[in-house]
Amino acid sequence: MAEEKTETQLLRESIMMEEKKSKKLNAEIIAEADEFCEGYKIFLDKSPVEREAVEYSLELAKSRGFVEFNPEAEYAPGDKVYYVNRGKAVALAVIGKNGVKNGARLAIAHIDSPRIDLKPNPLYESNDLALFKTHYYGGLKKYQWTAIPLTLHGRIIKLDGSAVDVIWGDEPDESCFCVTDLLPHLAQEQAAKPMAKAFTGEDLNVLVGSLPLDGADDEKELVKLNVMKILNEKYGITENDFLSAELCLVPSFKAKDIGFDRSMIGGYGHDDKVCAYPALAAALDADTPESTCITYLTDKEEIGSDGNTGMQSDFLRYFIYDLAKLDGVEGYRAVSKSTCLSADVNAAFDPTYASAFEAKNSCFINGGVVISKYTGHGGKYDTSDASAEYMGKIRSLLEKNGIVWQIGELGRVDLGGGGTIAKYVANMNVDVIDLGVPVLSMHAPFEIVSKTDVYMAYRAFYEFFMQK
Numbered sequence: 269m270a271e272e273k274t275e276t277q278l279l280r281e282s283i284m285m286e287e288k289k290s291k292k293l294n295a296e297i298i299a300e301a302d303e304f305c306e307g308y309k310i311f312l313d314k315s316p317v318e319r320e321a322v323e324y325s326l327e328l329a330k331s332r333g334f335v336e337f338n339p340e341a342e343y344a345p346g347d348k349v350y351y352v353n354r355g356k357a358v359a360l361a362v363i364g365k366n367g368v369k370n371g372a373r374l375a376i377a378h379i380d381s382p383r384i385d386l387k388p389n390p391l392y393e394s395n396d397l398a399l400f401k402t403h404y405y406g407g408l409k410k411y412q413w414t415a416i417p418l419t420l421h422g423r424i425i426k427l428d429g430s431a432v433d434v435i436w437g438d439e440p441d442e443s444c445f446c447v448t449d450l451l452p453h454l455a456q457e458q459a460a461k462p463m464a465k466a467f468t469g470e471d472l473n474v475l476v477g478s479l480p481l482d483g484a485d486d487e488k489e490l491v492k493l494n495v496m497k498i499l500n501e502k503y504g505i506t507e508n509d510f511l512s513a514e515l516c517l518v519p520s521f522k523a524k525d526i527g528f529d530r531s532m533i534g535g536y537g538h539d540d541k542v543c544a545y546p547a548l549a550a551a552l553d554a555d556t557p558e559s560t561c562i563t564y565l566t567d568k569e570e571i572g573s574d575g576n577t578g579m580q581s582d583f584l585r586y587f588i589y590d591l592a593k594l595d596g597v598e599g600y601r602a603v604s605k606s607t608c609l610s611a612d613v614n615a616a617f618d619p620t621y622a623s624a625f626e627a628k629n630s631c632f633i634n635g636g637v638v639i640s641k642y643t644g645h646g647g648k649y650d651t652s653d654a655s656a657e658y659m660g661k662i663r664s665l666l667e668k669n670g671i672v673w674q675i676g677e678l679g680r681v682d683l684g685g686g687g688t689i690a691k692y693v694a695n696m697n698v699d700v701i702d703l704g705v706p707v708l709s710m711h712a713p714f715e716i717v718s719k720t721d722v723y724m725a726y727r728a729f730y731e732f733f734m735q736k
């Protein structure tokens with residue numbers, strides 16, 4: 269027979285916060301999460317850079333009935349449209365019963381990830397080796413990008429305006445590239461330097477060739493010439509064509525399950541494809557919502573959201589204006605009544621680096637989808653601090669639908685910080701809060717997330733879209 273609870277126990281149960289969210293995970297949730305994440309791993313592998321993420325998202329969307337948006341067309345509830353911004357960002361909308369008269373429901377994630385871009389004049393030869401000069405993109409710990417296999421992705425625009433898409437190094441039998449590092453035997457001086465000085469941005473030179481051109485009748489830079497000849501034969505480009513190109517080096521790793529229990533996924537670019545995919549899947553599954561729901565996959569978040577494909581551009585605002593016009597309402601009214609989940613990752617508590625976190629307010633692997641009321645740095649600078657009212661609404665929504673969730677601050681106060689697109693959305697006069705997936709080793713070439721957290725992110729975006 270069960271012992272009767274004491275008065276203190278009853279009081280504690282009724283008014284104190286329950287601990288250990290992971291107790292809410294069960295075999296059914298874990299099985300659903302495993303299945304959902306098989307699709308995510310494919311998305312991750314197909315989307316190392318933003319252009320590819322847009323292409324694969326469109327492939328999935330078209331297969332589910334999405335058609336290109338036409339501002340002059342009429343739309344009925346349940347219609348599904350996509351609207352592409354310069355091949356690097358895409359909005360996917362499902363028209364709601366009320367259209368955007370009561371605002372739109374927005375889920376916004378970014379599809380760019382930290383990486384190494386080529387400089388406009390990349391190719392050079394030094395001591396009989398051919399190398400690329402690079403300029404890193406986003407926040408990198410540079411040493412992490414040395415001595416790992418790298419793949420080249422991007423687009424070159426030739427003088428005649430034609431485009432050449434480059435993917436080199438993805439297939440198992442293809443060659444790849446690498447940033448070299450100094451052997452430990454000779455690294456005494458390097459090892460004594462602070463980390464930021466031991467490896468600089470100008471040291472991120474990528475090895476791309478070592479053989480001189482066969483049968484040459486002079487000795488001038490024959491390794492470089494040989495590399496250029498290979499590129500000319502494969503892509504029809506000359507060295508000048510690098511001037512109008514966007515070429516990125518990304519890790520060659522494919523997504524892979526982590527742990528004896530296969531509970532986690534390691535891969536490149538979880539930040540922020542791990543939120544982009546659940547937000548995309550929620551839009552694909554949203555069937556005639558009350559209000560029009562929009563998943564927007566944006567670019568340039570890792571470098572401050574500036575530029576016409578970043579969240580500071582007016583692209584999404586103008587898209588909502590177009591939808592509002594169809595509903596006969598003022599665009600600014602539709603924007604102002606919209607609500608948003610800013611879908612981005614947070615730093616999962618890492619026991620190896622426990623002192624960087626404040627455990628009571630950190631998010632944890634398998635703790636569920638993480639809500640960050642604010643990000644920023646110092647005294648809450650450079651962030652949108654969501655209101656108690658909006659936080660309350662989202663909290664109720666998650667609880668009502670049995671979604672496992674947790675709260676998370678990015679590390680301990682004054683240690684550093686970071687931001688998301690939330691503040692740019694908030695500046696549009698929209699209620700917004702960050703909701704996403706906890707990540708270990710964020711911004712490393714191989715980041716880690718848990719499958720149940722990814723699945724809970726999907727459930728959160730879906731219920732947000734389908735709310736009455």
Ligand code: MN
Pocket residue numbers: 378539540569612613
């Ligand atoms: Mn991010």
Ligand code: MN
Pocket residue numbers: 539570711
């Ligand atoms: Mn990031």
